[in-house]
Amino acid sequence: MKTMTVRDKHVRLDQEKIEKAMVILKAKTETETIEKALELVIEADILKEMRRKSMDRILARRKKLRPVKGDVADWIREGRKERDRLYGG
Numbered sequence: 001m002k003t004m005t006v007r008d009k010h011v012r013l014d015q016e017k018i019e020k021a022m023v024i025l026k027a028k029t030e031t032e033t034i035e036k037a038l039e040l041v042i043e044a045d046i047l048k049e050m051r052r053k054s055m056d057r058i059l060a061r062r063k064k065l066r067p068v069k070g071d072v073a074d075w076i077r078e079g080r081k082e083r084d085r086l087y088g089g
Contacts, residue, residue, distance in 0.1 A: 012080045021034075
């Protein structure tokens, strides 16, 4: 289980923003609202980092592939013809 360090903080915040966030997050207290908002920011950052790593892996694999010779549009046209022949397009 993760240990939590809790400290009293005295900050000046926009009350209107807190009230809007309370409704959006369905929080009962201002503290709960701020906790939930912080958790969302942290989760968003984790997801962003996961997407970045995934994209890095995709780009690394793409670099290893040989470039396609010829006109790619021809491949697409041939694929469409084959699709139409098979499935009656």
